[in-house]
Amino acid sequence: MEQLEYADEGRTELSSLGEFALIERIKEHFETKNKSTVKGIGDDCAVIGTGRQKVLVSTDTMTEGVQFDMTYTPLKHLGYKAVARSLSNIAAMNGVPLQILVSIAVSNRYSVEAVEELYDGIRRCCERYDVDLVGGDTTSSRSGLVITVTTIGTADEDKVVYRNGAKRYDLICCSGDLGSAYSGLLVLEREKATYQADPSSQPDLDGYDYVLERYLKPEPRLDIIAELRKRGIVPTSMIDVSDGLASELLHICKESSCGCEVYEEHIPIDYQTSRVCEEISKNMIPLSNALNGGEDYELLFTVSQSDYEKVKEIEGIAIIGHITDAASGAKLVTPHNMTIDLIAQGWTSQDNDD
Amino acid sequence: MEQLEYADEGRTELSSLGEFALIERIKEHFETKNKSTVKGIGDDCAVIGTGRQKVLVSTDTMTEGVQFDMTYTPLKHLGYKAVARSLSNIAAMNGVPLQILVSIAVSNRYSVEAVEELYDGIRRCCERYDVDLVGGDTTSSRSGLVITVTTIGTADEDKVVYRNGAKRYDLICCSGDLGSAYSGLLVLEREKATYQADPSSQPDLDGYDYVLERYLKPEPRLDIIAELRKRGIVPTSMIDVSDGLASELLHICKESSCGCEVYEEHIPIDYQTSRVCEEISKNMIPLSNALNGGEDYELLFTVSQSDYEKVKEIEGIAIIGHITDAASGAKLVTPHNMTIDLIAQGWTSQDNDD
DSSP: OOOGGGOOSSOOBHHHHOHHHHHHHHHHTOOOOOTTEEEOSSSSSEEEOSSSEEEEEEEEEEEBTTTBOTTTOOHHHHHHHHHHHHHHHHHTTTOEEEEEEEEEEEOTTSBHHHHHHHHHHHHHHHHHTTOEEEEEEEEEOSSSEEEEEEEEEEEEGGGOOOSSOOOTTOEEEEESOSSHHHHHHHHHHHHHHHHHHOTTOOOOOTTOHHHHHHHHSOOOOHHHHHHHHHTTOOOSEEEEOSSOHHHHHHHHHHHHTEEEEEEGGGSOOOHHHHHHHHHHOTTOOHHHHHHHTOOOOOEEEEEOGGGHHHHHTSTTEEEEEEEEEGGGOEEEEOTTOOEEEOOOOOOOGGGOOO | OOOGGGOOSSOOBHHHHOHHHHHHHHHTTOOOOOTTEEEOSSSSSEEEOSSSEEEEEEEEEEEBTTTBOTTTOOHHHHHHHHHHHHHHHHHTTTOEEEEEEEEEEEOTTSBHHHHHHHHHHHHHHHHHTTOEEEEEEEEEOSSSEEEEEEEEEEEEGGGOOOTTOOOTTOEEEEESOSSHHHHHHHHHHHHHHHHHHOTTOOOOOTTOHHHHHHHHSOOOOHHHHHHHHHTTOOOSEEEEESSOHHHHHHHHHHHHTEEEEEEGGGSOOOHHHHHHHHHHOTTOOHHHHHHHTOOOOEEEEEEOGGGHHHHHTSTTEEEEEEEEEGGGOEEEEOTTOOEEEOOOOOOOGGGOOO
């Protein structure tokens, strides 16, 4: 019997295509038919339902050795993070998460106690955000751990925020700070390398609490969603920052058929993020972490100019630029008034060594 | 840095606990709080919503080397089956599936063409059952393929069928036939062994079409759900046969706090299923395939005695026994009137060789 995956003529490597192009290729062959399918592939969540109140659904997978490294990821944090990532997708649609389902594929390297530790982290995130675990699946895997979290949320029809509603002159806003999760990862990778070179060495993680927590235990910005609601602001477009600011801005520009101008000096970067960059390499600039680092799970959104007074009152929101027309492209403006094209760095399978 | 999964004292192997006991242990630590959570962990689907019309959600994972073997699983069939399995969960709640989300973790052993082949199978199942693909996730894996399908469906509040509604004297019904998917797997495993012993040999699959199709390309019994609806029958309990008849009967008995008596001679077994058993080993009995084989995705349900006339008119439904009281236990009655206790064989991670 032939091994079907090797049988292809004209083999195209996944790494040569990348995640976004792959999704585009898949999407082409599918059309939605059910009247309850309001929004299919192509936003942070699917939007479902025929009534005024919509159901939001999103699913998110983490695989060992790709999204996480067990040498420095406590299982409790991993469980928490897997849920937090998924809830962040509901936040990015301006919704409220209510239920999750968790599927795990786990090798026998993991004990029952390890799986319970993972679920303890899942439980903590559920409790913090008032979300119910309502189902899932547990199965074996030949190697490592794969965890998929599906989140179900809700939002009123007229409050759902897509990626495609940004209009020229809208203000571009960002919550929290960017690049810190990636700085946390850099610290962990550095300590891992030190440990591998000398197993008697002790990890030196003092003074990196903030960036480590940002990487290991991110929080979905449901607090920002609540603030926006309280102030009567409905963003014109929104996305969560999982792949880096540049990639997310390009998604909004593409889906909204617009351009953007963001100002380097307004991009929020924490002191620890910068410090880590300086330590790791002279050539590493914090801005690059913010643009391409990813995993911050902050919210990137646009609001109409008329909401300026309301939005600037919200603590922890930076206004980083504005929307332009499509012909102008997606640009970064430096403090010296140079204009640079934004380029996305999505997922590719280069880190994949099977 | 310590490898946290090895740090446990008092390590309990996953294989010593098994899937169902693991789920029970996890469930203990979670309680549901949202009023929209109607049914959480412990049925074929979660049931969600505050209105009359409920949302049904289920998620299902298949991992390479555990649920499927790439040496004899065409990717198109794998995609189809992954969706079919998930739709079957919605059928088992008496619901209509409407949307799916598909997450894949895929190693770079797979080409873009291979992934497209997988999605072609997914698309075929979506088209056949009028289901929309509305989202998902694609990520790398270190080894092999993991596919998780989440299905969203709907059912009116008073039509949702749980595992816990079976009442004493209810009739136990089963669609299609049982054990055939497992017979298909046995044939494929036999041919794989032959091929491995002599790579110049040609697989001999003639005359096994039915059992092979049952294993490689199962169908969710949404046709039976439609028949039941047409005839105004609402089962008192229902489950799909994914782990074998014995395991599913025990689930219904446990959740409904009842016992059951099923008659060996009424359990529907196809001729090819029996033939494969005879060929493989003198000691292999077809009944064992039906009781413990699994992956049939037929529907096992109970109806009130008053529905007898209506249910016996449905083609392809066998009435295999009746519900008894809890004290009587779950029993199989042989043609010679011997009574045997039913024992479940759930998932254990013994096939897990990481």
